[in-house]
Amino acid sequence: MSLRGKITAGAIALCSSGLLAFLGTWEGNGQNVVYADKLARGLPTVCKGITRHTSPYPVVIGDYWSDARCNQVEQLVIEKGQLQLADCITNQQVGQNTFDALSSHAHNFGVPSTCASRAVGLVNAGRIADGCKAIAWAPDGKTPVWAFVTDAQGRKQFVRGLHARRVAEAELCAK
Numbered sequence: 001m002s003l004r005g006k007i008t009a010g011a012i013a014l015c016s017s018g019l020l021a022f023l024g025t026w027e028g029n030g031q032n033v034v035y036a037d038k039l040a041r042g043l044p045t046v047c048k049g050i051t052r053h054t055s056p057y058p059v060v061i062g063d064y065w066s067d068a069r070c071n072q073v074e075q076l077v078i079e080k081g082q083l084q085l086a087d088c089i090t091n092q093q094v095g096q097n098t099f100d101a102l103s104s105h106a107h108n109f110g111v112p113s114t115c116a117s118r119a120v121g122l123v124n125a126g127r128i129a130d131g132c133k134a135i136a137w138a139p140d141g142k143t144p145v146w147a148f149v150t151d152a153q154g155r156k157q158f159v160r161g162l163h164a165r166r167v168a169e170a171e172l173c174a175k
Helices: 003-008 017-027 067-088 096-109 111-115 118-124 128-134 160-174
Strands: 035-037 043-046 148-150 156-158
Touching: 003 067, 017 067, 017 096, 017 160, 067 096, 067 111, 096 111, 096 118, 096 128, 096 160, 111 118, 118 128, 128 160
Parallel strands: none
Antiparallel strands: 035 043, 148 156
């Protein structure tokens, strides 16, 4: 059974309560006013990380989104992303926690980046534990990955909070 098949059969949940709680920790709960995300060079962001790249509605700094609108758009965006992610995960042994961790990563960096990551490559190769570690660490096990932003001068800057999220995703993935 493919990962999509496991979703259809109900063995893997889309937009699971665990994933929503996890995203709330890292993306903000009750973030109803659109703000300029400093880590994303001022990208207008609302709710649990909804941006113009994912929202079917305009995301304009200063606009207020009701809880109902946040919930509706989050559900839509997360499920759409998870279905795309499921298409690139070929290992049928992936469980809910691993799927949720990779879904969080994809929600933060985009599905194409997550699908092309070393982490997903290792998971698909049957090396789930190594894939989980690869969410936060380079092959040497010491160098952080996916924890950098590029500043206005084009320099990569390490962001402790992004690395903390990657470590939390790796831990969730391995559960």
